[in-house]
Amino acid sequence: MMGLVAAPDEATERVLAAQLRSADTVALLRLAMNVFGLIFLWQVFGHHGSAPRLALWSAALAASTTLCAILGRRRRGSEVTAADLRMHGLTGLLHGLVWAFCMMSLSSHHGEAQLVAHWTLISCIMVCGAISFAATPLAATGFLLPCIAGLPFMFDEPGQLPLLALATSYALSLLVGCFIYARTFARQHSTSVELEEKSEVVSLLLREYEHGASDWLWQTDPARRLNGVSPRLAEMLGRTPIEVEGMLLVQLLAGSAWESGLFPTALHSLADHLKRRESFSNIVLPVEAKGEARWWELSASPRYDEQGTFLGFRGVGSDVTEQRESADRIAQLARFDPLTGLPNRAHLRDVLDKAMAAARGRAAGCAFLMIDLDRFKAVNDTLGHQIGDKLLTQVARRLRHICSGSEFCGRIGGDEFAVVIPTLGENRGIGKLAGHIISGLSAPYQVDEHTLYVGASVGSAVSPQDGSEPEALIRSADLALYRAKSEGGGVHCAYEPQLHAQAEERRKLELALRDALEQDQLHVLFQPVVEAEGGTIVGFEALVRWTHPEMGAISPAKFVPVAEEARLIGPIGEWVLRTACLEAARWPDPVRIAVNVSAEQLGHPSFVGAVVSALAQSGLEARRLELEVTESVFVNADSGALKILDQLRGLGVQLSLDDFGTGYSSLGYLSRTRFDTIKIDRSFVVGASNNKAESLAIIRAVVTLADSLGMATTAEGVETEVELAMVRRLGCHKVQGYYFGRPMPAKDAAGLFPPDQLRARA
Numbered sequence: 081m082m083g084l085v086a087a088p089d090e091a092t093e094r095v096l097a098a099q100l101r102s103a104d105t106v107a108l109l110r111l112a113m114n115v116f117g118l119i120f121l122w123q124v125f126g127h128h129g130s131a132p133r134l135a136l137w138s139a140a141l142a143a144s145t146t147l148c149a150i151l152g153r154r155r156r157g158s159e160v161t162a163a164d165l166r167m168h169g170l171t172g173l174l175h176g177l178v179w180a181f182c183m184m185s186l187s188s189h190h191g192e193a194q195l196v197a198h199w200t201l202i203s204c205i206m207v208c209g210a211i212s213f214a215a216t217p218l219a220a221t222g223f224l225l226p227c228i229a230g231l232p233f234m235f236d237e238p239g240q241l242p243l244l245a246l247a248t249s250y251a252l253s254l255l256v257g258c259f260i261y262a263r264t265f266a267r268q269h270s271t272s273v274e275l276e277e278k279s280e281v282v283s284l285l286l287r288e289y290e291h292g293a294s295d296w297l298w299q300t301d302p303a304r305r306l307n308g309v310s311p312r313l314a315e316m317l318g319r320t321p322i323e324v325e326g327m328l329l330v331q332l333l334a335g336s337a338w339e340s341g342l343f344p345t346a347l348h349s350l351a352d353h354l355k356r357r358e359s360f361s362n363i364v365l366p367v368e369a370k371g372e373a374r375w376w377e378l379s380a381s382p383r384y385d386e387q388g389t390f391l392g393f394r395g396v397g398s399d400v401t402e403q404r405e406s407a408d409r410i411a412q413l414a415r416f417d418p419l420t421g422l423p424n425r426a427h428l429r430d431v432l433d434k435a436m437a438a439a440r441g442r443a444a445g446c447a448f449l450m451i452d453l454d455r456f457k458a459v460n461d462t463l464g465h466q467i468g469d470k471l472l473t474q475v476a477r478r479l480r481h482i483c484s485g486s487e488f489c490g491r492i493g494g495d496e497f498a499v500v501i502p503t504l505g506e507n508r509g510i511g512k513l514a515g516h517i518i519s520g521l522s523a524p525y526q527v528d529e530h531t532l533y534v535g536a537s538v539g540s541a542v543s544p545q546d547g548s549e550p551e552a553l554i555r556s557a558d559l560a561l562y563r564a565k566s567e568g569g570g571v572h573c574a575y576e577p578q579l580h581a582q583a584e585e586r587r588k589l590e591l592a593l594r595d596a597l598e599q600d601q602l603h604v605l606f607q608p609v610v611e612a613e614g615g616t617i618v619g620f621e622a623l624v625r626w627t628h629p630e631m632g633a634i635s636p637a638k639f640v641p642v643a644e645e646a647r648l649i650g651p652i653g654e655w656v657l658r659t660a661c662l663e664a665a666r667w668p669d670p671v672r673i674a675v676n677v678s679a680e681q682l683g684h685p686s687f688v689g690a691v692v693s694a695l696a697q698s699g700l701e702a703r704r705l706e707l708e709v710t711e712s713v714f715v716n717a718d719s720g721a722l723k724i725l726d727q728l729r730g731l732g733v734q735l736s737l738d739d740f741g742t743g744y745s746s747l748g749y750l751s752r753t754r755f756d757t758i759k760i761d762r763s764f765v766v767g768a769s770n771n772k773a774e775s776l777a778i779i780r781a782v783v784t785l786a787d788s789l790g791m792a793t794t795a796e797g798v799e800t801e802v803e804l805a806m807v808r809r810l811g812c813h814k815v816q817g818y819y820f821g822r823p824m825p826a827k828d829a830a831g832l833f834p835p836d837q838l839r840a841r842a
């Protein structure tokens with residue numbers, strides 16, 4: 081404060097400079113007082129013969145004033161140091177000495193009146209000096225101390241001692257006042273210097289922020305118009321700050337939507353916050369900037385002055401287009417199937433959840449349709465995944481086209497698709513939509529150079545009756561789809577409560593079936609196959625039986641599909657094969673044993689090994705074993721199954737095509753693998769004996785074809801003499817049915833041969 085030591089830091093230096101500046105501003109007052117004092121003194125003392133002293137003093141005053149002016153000038157411009165303050169202190173001292181000299185030299189000329197006048201002047205000069213040097217205590221001390229020292233010369237009479245004491249204390253008070261003022265001054269200035277520094281730092285940071293990051297600052301006035309638009313914000317908009325200044329913030333953000341009033345929701349919420357003068361953070365909204373669609377994120381708080389008057393908003397903004405786009409891409413990946421572009425399972429589930437929640441409050445429910453492509457696996461397996469993928473893309477395109485209305489379609493996975501109907505109309509229209517889907521998806525596809533035929537099966541369920549929770553509704557639709565599939569595909573099945581019961585039964589059966597083998601619940605029956613003409617037994621078909629301790633006898637027509645689905649058919653089939661071969665080995669040559677083989681079994685390369693081992697174990701010759709497969713081998717199993725059939729043929733095993741005409745009915749299958757026998761299903765036998773033209777034609781065609789390919793035919797399920805006569809007439813080679821014998825235990829089958837022809841058990 082005194083400037084006696086060098087300033088320790090820049091802040092102190094700035095306070096010193098402020099002290100000097102303050103002193104400089106009142107330099108003129110000092111000069112005026114000096115001039116006034118000079119004139120006054122000449123007026124009072126000029127006539128008392130003290131003119132020479134007064135003249136000498138006047139010269140001293142002029143010299144000191146000039147010197148002070150020179151010192152002051154030298155300082156101006158250059159930086160201020162403590163030395164300058166000391167120099168300024170010297171100025172104060174000079175002034176003080178000049179006026180002390182005045183007191184000393186004129187005191188001898190005092191009369192009463194002169195003393196009063198002189199003291200009045202001196203007190204004025206002291207006050208003025210104190211005022212002008214108040215901010216610089218060194219100069220104030222320099223000025224006032226000589227003045228105090230001069231006082232005893234002025235009040236030199238013994239009776240004036242009280243006056244001297246009074247004047248001295250007056251001067252001392254001034255000095256103390258100066259110190260107090262100087263201290264306050266210095267404090268005030270150091271605070272404002274600090275504040276200034278702080279705000280400099282803040283604006284520096286803000287500038288850095290605006291330059292470096294993609295963010296910018298913005299503020300509005302109370303009328304929600306932008307003010308103080310930063311260059312960065314203007315640049316983001318592709319405009320100049322002047323163009324943007326004063327625009328309504330909402331209008332600026334709305335862009336071309338301002339006219340139509342069709343604002344995005346986020347902008348509505350932002351406008352609400354502005355209106356309610358509430359702070360907000362991270363509102364993300366679409367804007368048009370530089371002719372591009374961008375995403376901005378804005379946060380702001382209202383500003384108030386000390387009186388609580390609302391000043392507008394101030395906040396930050398940033399362009400989050402990139403983040404937003406990558407977030408969108410991730411969301412897209414998470415919600416859409418990358419191959420077909422359709423909504424994926426999770427997305428479908430979401431839509432279904434929402435639709436069901438919305439439907440809860442109304443009368444009209446919603447529906448869920450599950451779609452499965454028929455014969456897709458065959459395409460995928462024979463032509464490869466690339467073709468399969470292309471086919472799925474086309475399927476998706478058609479499905480999207482069909483579900484153009486409020487229906488929402490997606491891909492669950494693989495060749496399964498689904499449709500959500502959020503609101504069912506009066507007449508429902510599920511059947512109609514399902515019909516469109518089946519016919520639409522079943523039309524031939526052109527993929528590369530291939531013309532492909534796949535069908536579609538649809539299962540549907542309606543909420544709330546088929547399931548009040550999404551989980552339950554999906555399960556119901558799935559059961560209905562299962563039913564559609566088991567009916568051969570290409571149809572739509574709506575969920576019925578009994579499907580659930582059936583599924584429950586299947587589940588129970590599956591559970592029980594797992595223990596059936598170990599617990600010896602299975603056995604094999606044998607049904608004779610005879611020559612149509614002579615009636616000689618040429619073989620037996622092995623038919624598995626399951627007797628459950630509680631559920632009793634369960635038909636293979638019921639449990640074999642369950643075993644196939646639960647992948648239990650492998651071990652069961654192998655067991656039947658071994659048992660049948662062991663039994664057949666006892667029968668006279670060339671009586672054959674026919675064993676049914678599921679498509680699933682042929683899917684396992686180990687099956688050939690199982691056949692070889694069954695033959696080896698029983699000692700049965702391969703030519704006496706006949707394996708019955710159905711057309712499903714060509715449809716569902718992969719191409720590996722055909723290879724296995726070839727390998728089996730290579731072993732010398734006979735192959736027959738079972739249930740011909742009931743399933744997929746394509747004569748093309750006959751050219752894929754050489755069969756020894758074609759088995760004509762009982763339904764044609766029944767139909768033909770009832771003179772159904774269709775059945776008659778089919779049997780005739782199959783017999784003719786088999787003859788020309790060198791294959792035999794077996795008519796299945798012949799129960800009566802009439803049926804037998806008819807299949808004989810039609811030219812079937814072999815016959816199987818209750819007429820000749822029901823499936824019977826091994827003992828009974830063996831009993832059909834003369835005992836001497838039977839071999840001992842292996």
Ligand code: C2E
Nearest residue numbers: 623624636637640656676677678797798799816817818823
């Ligand atoms: P499938 O291979 O067509 O077997 C013939 C079915 O017709 C047998 O039914 C048989 O009992 C029945 N049947 C025979 N003659 C007549 C008749 O004159 N009238 C009538 N109404 N039916 C007759 P089953 O034994 O109930 O077998 C049903 C199906 O179960 C079989 O049909 C076959 O597909 C499957 N199956 C049976 N055993 C096995 C097996 O060991 N493995 C596999 N994979 N499937 C088997």
Ligand code: CA
Nearest residue numbers: 621676708738
């Ligand atoms: Ca069979």
Ligand code: CA
Nearest residue numbers: 738739759796
């Ligand atoms: Ca059959």
